[in-house]
Amino acid sequence: MTTENNVAPDAGADVLQIAGETISSRLWLGSSLYPSPQVMGEAIAAASPGFVTVSLRRQSAAQVQQQVSEHGHWHLLHQQLASTGAKLLPNTAGCHSAREAILLAQMARELFATDWIKLEVIGDDYSLQPHPLQLVEAARELVAQGFNVLPYCTDDLVLCQTLLELGCAAVMPWGAPIGTGKGLLNPYQLKTLRARLPQAVLVVDAGLGKPSQAMAALEMGFDAVLLNTAVARAHDPAAMAAAFKQAVDGGRAAYHAGLMCERDQASPSTPTLGLPFWHQSGGTV
Amino acid sequence: MRLMINGEPCDLPVGAGLSLQQLLQQLGYVQTRPEDAAVRGNFIVAVNQQIVSVALYATTGLNEDDCIDILGAMTGG
Numbered sequence: 407m408t409t410e411n412n413v414a415p416d417a418g419a420d421v422l423q424i425a426g427e428t429i430s431s432r433l434w435l436g437s438s439l440y441p442s443p444q445v446m447g448e449a450i451a452a453a454s455p456g457f458v459t460v461s462l463r464r465q466s467a468a469q470v471q472q473q474v475s476e477h478g479h480w481h482l483l484h485q486q487l488a489s490t491g492a493k494l495l496p497n498t499a500g501c502h503s504a505r506e507a508i509l510l511a512q513m514a515r516e517l518f519a520t521d522w523i524k525l526e527v528i529g530d531d532y533s534l535q536p537h538p539l540q541l542v543e544a545a546r547e548l549v550a551q552g553f554n555v556l557p558y559c560t561d562d563l564v565l566c567q568t569l570l571e572l573g574c575a576a577v578m579p580w581g582a583p584i585g586t587g588k589g590l591l592n593p594y595q596l597k598t599l600r601a602r603l604p605q606a607v608l609v610v611d612a613g614l615g616k617p618s619q620a621m622a623a624l625e626m627g628f629d630a631v632l633l634n635t636a637v638a639r640a641h642d643p644a645a646m647a648a649a650f651k652q653a654v655d656g657g658r659a660a661y662h663a664g665l666m667c668e669r670d671q672a673s674p675s676t677p678t679l680g681l682p683f684w685h686q687s688g689g690t691v
Numbered sequence: 692m693r694l695m696i697n698g699e700p701c702d703l704p705v706g707a708g709l710s711l712q713q714l715l716q717q718l719g720y721v722q723t724r725p726e727d728a729a730v731r732g733n734f735i736v737a738v739n740q741q742i743v744s745v746a747l748y749a750t751t752g753l754n755e756d757d758c759i760d761i762l763g764a765m766t767g768g
Binding site for chain 1: 697698718719720733734735737740742744760761762763764765766767768
């Protein structure tokens with residue numbers, strides 16, 4: 407094998423399909439933390455993402471009206487979804503038990519009229535680490551109810567295998583804790599997931615801070631990345647969204663092209679055959 | 692009637708027999724036609740953690756100490 411990935415995917419047919427649906431981009435973007443709804447709309451336009459994540463919360467009547475007003479997040483989000491072809495991906499952020507997550511997913515399905523759900527069940531408030539046991543319990547029930555479940559999970563191989571066996575449409579291991587921007591903290595484990603789950607749709611979700619980190623995930627063979635803070639908190643979110651888009655496209659192209667295998671021994675790239683003056687006795691060079 | 696609305700206790704000057712639709716009108720979520728708002732995906736309602744569809748707002752009667760959750764779309768990551 408001369409390259410890291412021993413498959414040679416057909417780049418001409420490089421379409422991301424999940425649960426029978428075509429996803430238009432391998433960059434997925436969160437809709438939160440932007441300085442204004444307008445900036446959020448500009449970032450989504452620049453990213454042209456495959457999914458845009460949203461959530462739902464208790465709201466007063468005034469808050470509901472604000473969201474759907476002409477300058478509200480919801481109104482602008484709908485405009486961008488229509489123009490970019492992105493799909494809505496509601497999440498269950500903030501849930502700490504399977505029971506909470508299942509109910510919130512059901513409400514999200516009614517509110518957003520979609521079967522897609524980013525399943526998030528937090529097990530530790532400090533690190534926001536997913537709760538593996540509650541996650542599996544919720545995934546089992548939501549799959550049975552016909553959801554397209556995309557669980558946010560740790561990079562544990564057996565957990566990912568279990569979630570896929572339950573019928574999850576993809577698994578989304580963290581690169582690093584949410585909002586840290588630390589990138590791919592455990593590349594060895596992420597590579598193991600790719601190697602051991604060759605047919606699965608794998609998405610790095612959370613912890614990405616730089617376009618280069620997103621590119622590394624795609625180079626590794628991950629099918630997509632999902633991020634929010636790195637774009638929303640940039641000085642220029644739209645420009646950062648565009649940078650991530652280029653990085654994701656570049657990483658995917660590199661994966662297709664076949665990355666060279668890393669070596670410990672130096673090896674000259676310029677041919678040595680025919681080199682003049684080399685090793686000639688009495689030479690001065 | 693005492694209700695829990697979005698996690699907050701709320702005493703309403705009404706007796707038994709209040710419908711969910713009437714409550715949503717009193718709170719300002721809907722005007723006269725609940726389907727105008729809900730069909731557009733503005734909010735979703737659960738009574739005692741059971742989702743209530745728009746078509747059932749008018750016929751869903753509320754009882755003392757019911758818990759009403761009214762959720763709207765939010766940004767999310």
